[in-house]
Amino acid sequence: ISGNGSNLQAVLDASRNGTLDADVVAVVSNKAGAVGLERAKKAGVPAIVFPKSKEETREVYDARLADLVEGYHPDLIVLAGWMRLLTMAFIGRFPKKIINLHPALPGTFAGVNAIERAYAAYENFEICSTGVMVHYVLDESVDQGPVIDQQVVPIEPEYTLHDLEAKIHACEHELLVKSIQQLVTQMEDGHA
Ligand code: GAR
Numbered sequence: 001i002s003g004n005g006s007n008l009q010a011v012l013d014a015s016r017n018g019t020l021d022a023d024v025v026a027v028v029s030n031k032a033g034a035v036g037l038e039r040a041k042k043a044g045v046p047a048i049v050f051p052k053s054k055e056e057t058r059e060v061y062d063a064r065l066a067d068l069v070e071g072y073h074p075d076l077i078v079l080a081g082w083m084r085l086l087t088m089a090f091i092g093r094f095p096k097k098i099i100n101l102h103p104a105l106p107g108t109f110a111g112v113n114a115i116e117r118a119y120a121a122y123e124n125f126e127i128c129s130t131g132v133m134v135h136y137v138l139d140e141s142v143d144q145g146p147v148i149d150q151q152v153v154p155i156e157p158e159y160t161l162h163d164l165e166a167k168i169h170a171c172e173h174e175l176l177v178k179s180i181q182q183l184v185t186q187m188e189d190g191h192a
Contacts, residue, residue: 001034001081002082004034005027005040006081006173007173008040009039010173011078011176011180012039019181020180021188024040024045025072025074026046026072026074027047028068032049050068052084058085058087059089062086062090063090075097076097076099077099078180082100085140085142087140091137099136101133101134101172102135104118104133107144109130110143110144111143114143118130118155128154129154129155131150131152132171132172133149133150133175134148135147149178149182151175153167153171
């Protein structure tokens with residue numbers, strides 16, 4: 001995580017109420033003060049602040065991050081609002097184990113402020129719907145990779161930007177849990 005952690009909360013809740021057959025073993029934030037850290041602590045999950053120092057390169061930071069994450073032996077690493085671009089120094093250590101949530105459809109609005117940019121495109125008559133996706137992170141391309149699941153979110157004429165944000169967030173909370181459960185089921189069946 002890097003911030004609010006509302007998606008983390010959806011995962012923690014689903015794990016607790018049995019919708020999701022998985023445990024969150026640790027939550028790592030690159031930002032101190034991220035609200036999501038408090039959510040993790042409340043759920044009794046280790047909450048680790050792990051910022052990049054100015055002196056170190058992205059690769060050195062990512063290798064340190066990989067060492068930290070490896071120590072928890074995760075079956076899956078979920079980028080749930082993790083807003084730092086990862087290099088192969090991290091990605092290469094966990095092949096097919098990293099997934100990312102993005103508040104737009106595949107091939108659209110990669111990077112930050114995706115919902116705002118989709119809304120601006122709607123106002124410009126360029127799109128009439130947007131969406132949410134969960135995909136594997138296999139390389140350094142931003143918000144791109146084999147899609148695990150996606151969901152279209154139509155933009156209704158009466159929507160404000162705030163309305164669209166609320167719709168997208170509600171949609172991603174569901175899609176993220178559903179996608180993780182899909183992968184957990186595959187792992188249990190021995191397909192992953
Ligand atoms: C979510 O909308 C997530 O899809 C987005 O950051 C937000 C985090 O919200 N991620 C990206 O834009 C990745 N490019 P949260 O901290 O409340 O879960």
